[in-house]
Amino acid sequence: MTTQDERLGQVREVPEGVRLQFRRSWPDPVEDVWAALTEPDRMARWIGTYDGERSVGGxxxxxxxxxxxxxxxxxxIVECAPPHRLVVEWLTDEAWRVELDLTRAxxxxVLLFxxxxxxGTELTDxxxxxxxxxxKLAAEVGGHPAPGSWDDFLAATGPAYGR
Incomplete structure (x- = not known):
């Protein structure tokens, strides 16, 4: 199970810049967590929508x-190896790249984000x-309580990040 400290994520300097990582875990099967990360109806309930080609390079x-x-x-979509690895990249000036890895332990x-x-990027926000x-993903996957509004979440969690 994920501990409170792990929930805050880890920030480390790496040769490429500054790496942000979160580790979350659930007793649910890998396939169920994968479905929450990739199936349109489930994605919409916790993060958003993706309209486009759903294959590597799409x-x-x-x-x-x-x-x-x-x-x-x-x-x-940079990499997709169901149900264990998904790598996506925003095609904007920021060129964000997010890696999602699922393992069983x-x-x-276990999700490694x-x-x-x-x-030099300030990562607090x-x-x-x-x-x-x-x-929000945890609420979708494991039935945990959803974090509520952003303002409520920020009031409750922001102090742990110095906000």
Whole structure:
């Protein structure tokens, strides 16, 4: 099971820049967590929508529907090895790349979320945002309570990040 400290994520300097990682775990099968990460109906309940080609190299538009301002952004699927690895890349000036790896350990499905930012990037807001989305994923996967509104989440969790 994921501990409170692990829920805050880890930020480390790496040769490529600054790496943000979160580890989450659930007793649910890998296939169920994979489905929550990739199936349109389930994605919509915790993060957003993806309209486009669903294969390696495929591009489309990703809209984070839980945001105040809905903006569709171009995205590419870089790697897809169901049900264990998905790598996506935003095709914007920021060129975000997110890696999602699922493994099974000690009767748990473990998600390792990784994103690397350019050196010197201030990650507090990004870290808080991904923490909120991963809590929403936990509600979708394991039936955990959803984190509620962003403002409520920020009031409760922000102090752990110095906000």
């Amino acid at each position: 591009t489309g538009t990703f809209t984070m529907t839980q945001e105040e301002e809905l903006v569709g952004e171009p995205m590419r 000690d009767g748990q499905t 990784t994103q690397v930012f350019p050196a 990004y870290t808080l945002g991904w923490h909120w989305y991963l809590d």
